[in-house]
Structure formats: structure tokens, C-alpha cells
Amino acid sequence: MSDRVTVSKTYKLYLGGAFPRSESGRTYPVADAHGRFLANAAQASRKDLREAVVAARAAFGKWSGATAYNRGQVLYRVAELLEGRREQFAAEVAAGEGVPGKRAQSLVDAAIDRWVWYAGWTDKLATVLGAANPVAGPYFSFSVPEPTGVVGVLAPQGSSLLGLVSVVAPVLAVGATAVVVASRDRPLPAVTLTEVLATSDVPGGVVNLLTGHTAELAPWLAAHADVNALDLTGADADQRVELEKAAAGTVKRVLRVPTSEPEWTDQPDIGRLRALVETKTVWHPMGI
């Protein structure tokens, strides 16, 4: 009997809850930290990005309309599923980032913890960022944070899982929907994350993931009129000014971040959550 031929995986995009190939039919080779071939990933085109934004917009109503408690439960469940894939994530992080197995394992654990941390924020955010405003009149005045809409996320190029989770989880926690462009050279943990999301209770379209060349996709994302906010974490340093200009042209909120990636293992603050909400203030007569 001949040796078994292994079934190699076709890495695809994640759009609207489905796993299509790129509309362009393009793929690009992904290598590990030592330059050895790992897999072919789909190379998304601007049309895939357009479809991703359409899917994210369609999913926004339901996801933003879910109660904070429900969103929290859905996100906790994602953490449960992440836990079940620890080995796979650790192997992919170790190969992609070139870190030893133990370090990779701790990065995966940190990523799962980060997810849980943000899941916990869903129903606390309104208390922290909202307010009952004292006003000079017989009115109640409340300020409540509301999700801004569709968020374009350029995921960090270096930290392929912990960094990715640190930028995607806050989008989901506030109730916004995301179009994520994965790390160009280390997209495999991101693809695995979408497989987790697809089998979780996160509705299709809430997270849409594109793999490919960040520099090619970023200008289209920045200038898209139906994207409400842009996270520049994974953008090229020399492309940032142009991206910010394009974003300004379509009245987008831009999350400005340092050009070098932060130490992702550090405990984050709620800066990212705050950046992705709009404050709505309601006045109501007090009555008798």
C-alpha cells in the first residue's frame, strides 16, 4: 500500500459568513519565519473588499441591535471555541512568527484571555462611557455610547494572533462590524480564527476577513464611503498620510496608532472601545 497523501488546505477569504476564493482568482505563497513555504493564501482584490463592506453593512443592524449581554455571551462562546483550537493556533503562531513552542503557546493563551477581557466589556461599556447628565431643567439627560458602524481594520503585520484579537475583539464588543485585512505575511492564524467565528454564534458578516497585500487593499478601504472608521495598526508607515487623507475625504474616524506595534501582551485600556463608539444624548421630560 502506498503512503498516504496529505490533504493540504485551501486558505480562503471569509465574507458574509461564507468562505469564497478571491473574485480575482489570485493566491500568494505564505512562508514561515525561515522562508519555507507554508501554504497558498487567497489574495483579495478591491472587489472582494467591496463585497466585504456590503456584508459588514448588512450585518450591522442585527449585531448592533443585540443586547450588550447577548453580545457578551456570543463572544464568551468564541473564547470557548478558541480554547479548543489551542494546539492549531500555537503551531501556526510558532511557524509564522518563528517563536519557540512555549512562547507561541503563551501568546495563544494571552489571545484567548484578551478575547474574554473584551467580551466582559460589552455590558459595562455603557456605564463607563455613558452618563446621566445633570442639566438645568426638568429633564433627564442620558448619554449612551453607540457603535459607529462598519470598521475597517488593518490588522498588525507582526503579531498574527494576539495582535489580531486585540484589534478585532474591541470592534465586536462595541457592536460594530469589521472588515479586516489580515497580516500580509502571517495570515494563517487569522484564517483559522474565521473558522472559529464561522462555527460560533457570531452572525455571518460581522467579521469579514481578507488576506492579501495590505498596501493594495488599504487605499480602497480608506476611501470607501460606506466604512465609518479605520484602524491603521497594520498600515505601512509611508502609506499612512495618504490613507488618512482618503479617510478624511469620506468623513471617517481614524484610529491613529504608533507606527511600531505595541507590546501586545501588555494589559490594554479601553481606548480602542472608546474610539469605536459615538455618543448619543437623549433628553426626556421628567414628568410628575
Place this chain on the structure above:
Amino acid sequence: MPMSATTVHEFSGATRDEASLRRFLQGLPGVDAVGVEQRSAGLATRSIKKDSKLWAIDTAIAMVDLTTLEGADTPGKVRSLCAKARNPAPGTPKVAAVCVYPDMVATAVEKLDGTGVNIASVATAFPSGRSSLKVKLTDTELAVEAGATEIDMVIDRGAFLTGRYGQVFDEIRTIKAACGDAHLKVILETGELATYDNVRRASWLALLAGGDFIKTSTGKVSPAATLPVTNVMLQAVHDWHAATGQLRGVKPAGGIRTTKDAIRHLVAVHEVAGPEWLTPALFRFGASSLLNDLLMQRQTQLSGHYSGPDYVTVD
């Protein structure tokens, strides 16, 4: 069945009496379902880019019958639709027509008189067509009196499917007479006709009876306008023109929501019927949400970045 002698062409024999009509319609060659679907799919892969795309978008805008056929229609909604019809966006052509229920025609006329935008009204117990000829006729007369320049009538699908072709023929004839100068579009409701053969028969029936346009659907039944069905109907008007020299129009309605769909239809019009059909006088889109998508795609073409629904009017 009284048949008038006004049909002067080689098909006048077909309309002599019910039996000849049935013989003619049943004798039409069957539609190769696989073939027509394959051809439609093939034409749909044509790539229309840059200047051609911009031209196609503007052409499609000029072909839109901007439609609102809701129970919840109000004069205010019709007025705002009319304003959009006259000037969808800066630099665009105006749409071909506004399509409303008969009781809203007067409101539309107020806003559109003299603008060159036609006022289409559905009539004849739309959308089911289940009423007496008397009611259908009165429905049509009301719309025409109120100022409708185009009448979209529905055929009696029940009669057609039971084989009472003569009854359907007479009904179209009677309504056509009641239309006066108004153009008559005959809605076949292809979603209820079940087969392409029936679509072809109904198309020919409507053309024989004097319909100026054949229209796929009411928009109330799914499936509505599909590319293969539109193809079969385009073939019918093409063949009609070849045989009689008369140009008749086609209007797919319902289910065309994206610019991509609209452009696919335009390709089919060009290839199946012919380039002379690429005018609002002979081809229309019955649509409501399509116009917004066309405007968004137009913005995308002109601005170089993708547009969004926040940049077009909500209606």
C-alpha cells in the same frame, strides 16, 4: 370571439378565431431551456468597464420606470419619487417614467407634467388580475383620465394557463382600445407561467393583441425578472420586428436591484434583440431600489472610490 381586422401582417390569420390563435401559439417552436439559460449565463460574463460602464449606467438610468406599488403609498411619497425621477442626481439623465397605482396618477401628473418623464399606471386589478373585465376597463379608464401616459396591465394568468387564449387576447385588445394614446405594457407575470414555452406563447399573444411593451412581472411574485426569461421575450420582439417591421418594447420588472444585473440585461438587449432596442422607447427597467445602486455606481466611477447608501436618497 370577435377579432378586428386591424392586424395587417402575416399573422392576421392567426388571430382570425380562437382555434387559429391556439394553433398558432401551440405551434410556436419550443424554447430550448438549457440553451437559453446557457446563453444568458454566457452573455452575463461580458466585462463592461470604464467609459462603456459609465455609458451603460446612464443608459440604464434613462430606462428606469421608477416604481412605487405599496399599500402604504402616500401622495407625499409619490411627490418625492417624482422629484427624484426628474433629477436623480446632478448630471444624470432623467428616468423614463414613474410607475404608480391609478389613484396616485393625479399626484404624479402635478409634479411631472411637461418634464418629459412619463406617468405609468398599473391597472386591470393589478397584481392578480382577478376581476371582471368591467372593473379592469374602469380601472384603466380612471388611470388614463387622470393623465397616465402608459398603462401596465396584467393578463389573466388563470385564463392563459387553462388555454383560454382568446379571452386573454380580447382582454388585451379591449384595454388597448381604452388606453387611447397611452402606451400599453402587458405584464405576463412569468413567475406564474411555469415554462419558457408559456413565456414565448404569452409574449406572442400580447404582441398579436397590440401590446406596445411586454413586461415580465408585477414584482409581487417570485421569481420575477430573470435573465433567461427576458431573453425569451427579447427574441419574441426581435422576431416580431423581423416579420412585421414593427418595433415593440420589453420591460423586465422586479428583482433587478444591482447595476451589475442591469448591465447584464443591456448586454442581452444588444445581443438578442439588437442595438436599436437600447433606448427607453423600447426597453425599460421596472425598479425601485435599482436607481439608487445605479447612482452609487455612477459616483464610484466618477469619484474613483466606492460609494455608500448614505450618499443617495432613501425612498
